[in-house]
Amino acid sequence: MITARLRRRFLLASRHRRDIASLNRRKYGFIAEAAKFHEAPSEPRDRYESFWFDGDLPIDAAFTQRTTVIGLHHSWTPDWYTGLTTDEVLDHQCLLSRVLRHVISGNDTP
Helix, strand or coil: HHHHHHHHHHHHHHCCHHHHCCCCCHHHCCCHHHHHHCCCCHHHHHHHHHHHHHCCCHHHHCCCCCCCCCCCCHHCCHHHHCCHHHHHHHHHCHHHHHHHHHHHHHHCCC
């Protein structure tokens, strides 16, 4: 299994070297929950769900001065949220929905 993983990584790196880039989440700040909960003892998925869907954090918690991209883990998004319609997503009060409304509105600041 390790050999297969290394072989796949090597093939991707050699064949698609010009097409693939790995972004440093700390440098670019695109994983907002990692910055908020960097010392929390919980699992990354739990931090993700808590940050985007359970809490009442202010919208600026999702942005830093360097934020140009926000990284989301689709497979970690709760089923109840992925089942919402577009209107329901935009009407919801979780942080992810508030960030989406903010971005769609075209505001420059949170």
